[in-house]
Every structure is written in C-alpha cells, then in structure tokens.
C-alpha cells in the first residue's frame with residue numbers, strides 16, 4: 471500500500487484501514503487494471519472508486535442506474551470533501567458542473583447510463599482528463615441478471631473509446647452466469663474479477679411454508695422486540711399488514727413507491743430513529759438505507775431471486791449482533807413466478823427459470839440454507855452452519871420422500 475493511499479484513507483474518509491478486498495480492488499485500479507469487484511451490500515464498494523478518484527489525476531466518471539442512489543452518494547462524497555457532482559435530468563446546475571469538469575475541479579462525476587453513452591456527452595468527456603470509469607450496479611448490463619437495464623449495453627462503445635482509462639465494475643449480486651456476462655459485456659479480463667466473502671454469520675435463516683400468514687407474522691413480531699422489516703408482495707398488503715401490526719406499544723408503518731414522497735420520507739426517518747418499529751414494505755424500501763440495528767427481516771412471500779433475498783435479508787444485523795431472516799412461502803408464489811416467466815421476452819426466460827429453480831432449492835432443502843446461499847455466490851461453505859433452521863433442528867427425512875411422492879403422483 472503506497473503511503474499516500476493510506477493517508478487518503480485516513481484523512482479523507484476517516485477509516486483506520488481497508489476492509490476485506492477493498493485494498494486489492496483499489497490497488498488494481500491504481501495500477502490501471504480493468505476490474506470487476508463483487509462485494510456484498512455494505513462491504514464498501516463506493517470507497518473502491520472514490521479513493522482512486524481522489525488519488526489519481528483527472529475525473530472519475532461514475533455510472534449509476536438510479537438518480538436517488540446517485541444523490542445519496544453525492545451527498546456522502548461531498549460530506550467527506552470529495553469534489554463530486556452529477557449530470558442528471560433533475561440537476562439544475564449543468565453549466566456549472568460542466569465548467570468544473572473542464573477546469574479539472576471534479577474528482578467524481580455521476581451520470582446515468584443513457585446519458586453517458588450519448589455522442590454529445592462523449593465529446594464533452596474529451597474536454598478534460600479522466601481518471602477512471604466506475605460502473606456501479608454492473609449486473610444491470612446482463613440480460614441474465616435480475617435487473618437488466620438495456621442502457622447499460624450502450625456503455626461498451628464509450629469505454630472502448632477511452633480504452634486507456636481504467637474501468638471498475640461493481641456489483642453486490644451476481645451468479646456465475648451474470649459475472650461472466652459482465653466481464654464479456656464490459657471488456658474486463660477474467661483475472662480482473664475479485665469476489666468478497668458473502669457470509670453473514672450473525673444472521674439466522676428460517677424458511678417456512680405459509681399456512682396462516684397473519685398468525686406467523688404476529689408470532690414473529692411478538693418474539694422480536696427490535697426493529698424489523700417485513701417485505702410484503704403488494705403495496706396494498708404493506709398497508710394492511712402495517713395497520714394490523716401497529717399497536718399502542720409498538721409502531722408499524724408502511725413503505726412503498728405509491729405513497730406520497732413526504733410520507734415515505736417521514737416513515738423512513740421514523741424507522742431509522744426507532745428501536746422497535748416495524749416497517750412493512752415492498753422491495754422499494756431499503757436500498758441505500760443505513761440502519762445497523764435491524765434485528766429481523768421477514769419475507770411474507772417468495773423473493774424475486776436469491777440475489778434479491780440475500781440483499782434484502784442482509785439488511786438485518788449490519789451491526790454484527792444476532793439477527794434473524796424469515797421467509798414464508800407458498801406454492802402459489804411459484805405458480806405466479808412461473809406465470810411471470812412466460813411474460814418476459816424469450817431471451818430472458820432461461821435466466822428467470824434459473825432464478826425460480828434456485829429459490830425452489832432454497833425453500834425446499836432439508837440441508838443448510840446458508841450453504842445454499844453461499845454456493846449460489848460461488849463460495850464453498852461447510853455443509854452445516856449451525857445457525858439456520860435446518861442446522862438447528864434437522865428435519866426428519868420425510869422432506870425428500872414427500873416431495874418425491876408429490877411429483878410421482880402428479
């Protein structure tokens with residue numbers, strides 16, 4: 471580690487050291503090597519491009535899929551003294567930002583993928599030196615991935631036009647197929663892939679078939695005094711469940727994209743400040759939210775993918791203290807998922823099918839849940855974790871035979 475890197479880490483970010491693979495990623499980037507960093511949410515991906523952005527001459531262009539996410543990061547970056555700005559549809563100060571870029575007065579420039587790929591923007595980028603391209607949420611480039619954004623496909627010509635500028639792709643969520651796709655689509659060599667550990671040992675995983683959801687949720691909430699998030703399947707369900715859970719002693723609120731922005735902001739702020747509140751939300755809730763003491767996350771129905779499940783359940787226990795992840799599923803969830811699979815374009819159906827199969831393996835297994843999750847992310851975990859429902863209470867062997875009987879008689 472060169473001394474100036476360590477100094478920047480301490481002086482600009484206030485961190486005593488790197489965490490996990492950050493140092494490895496930053497070293498590669500500083501050496502100008504193309505890199506794909508696969509790191510779980512909360513592992514500190516932003517630092518991997520922000521630090522080189524400060525250390526290297528020129529401006530770092532950050533491609534990010536969501537304006538809200540960009541603005542959160544922008545605020546955080548400016549707060550630690552990084553010279554950062556964005557060029558998005560909601561920014562009023564384009565001229566000023568462009569002038570700052572040309573004057574070499576920016577470390578970071580955040581842009582959306584569709585903007586970045588435009589010819590006018592490419593010409594603009596030629597007007598000052600670049601230090602790095604950082605492609606955040608890089609799984610969006612893959613049709614196989616769970617969040618495909620066609621605009622990400624337009625990035626390649628831009629990257630290749632600036633072939634000498636290092637490129638760093640970052641994602642928290644990529645199965646083997648998606649990883650391969652990111653490398654190919656963004657022109658990153660295999661040896662440039664760095665994968666951080668995904669295990670969250672303090673989270674206890676429990677998966678149960680849904681029999682009486684309201685009773686199951688009520689039992690869970692009664693046993694869990696700390697703050698918790700319940701992911702419901704629909705907007706209406708979040709409001710209904712929040713209303714039924716809210717009691718005199720304990721607050722429960724709803725969060726979904728259909729609520730007025732003021733309500734969403736107020737509910738989110740209340741949750742972050744609370745020590746016992748329950749947030750009943752759609753998956754619109756949680757991205758970019760930093761609340762370390764969430765004690766449980768429950769899914770009232772099947773998540774969209776293992777990646778989604780890992781990310782959403784991973785919002786529990788960021789402080790490292792014991793936390794729980796519950797998943798309640800029903801056969802009808804799988805029926806709906808299969809239905810949706812046939813509604814997407816043909817090219818995306820294999821990915822959808824693989825996602826459903828992987829979720830089936832997670833919920834139906836009589837073996838270690840954690841092992842299934844970690845293997846999905848390419849790790850090679852021990853067969854038993856000691857901290858999931860199946861490891862703590864090994865099911866009798868009826869599971870396999872029952873499933874087999876079901877299929878045989880069908």
Ligand code: ADP
Nearest residue numbers: 485487488489509510511512513514515516517
């Ligand atoms: P990600 O994008 O991987 O989800 P972030 O970049 O948002 O993660 O970082 C998550 C949190 O970790 C932030 O609060 C950040 O300040 C903190 N963090 C990042 N790197 C370090 C480090 N080396 N030491 C301590 N905290 C860190």
Ligand code: MG
Nearest residue numbers: 512515516606
């Ligand atoms: Mg991030």
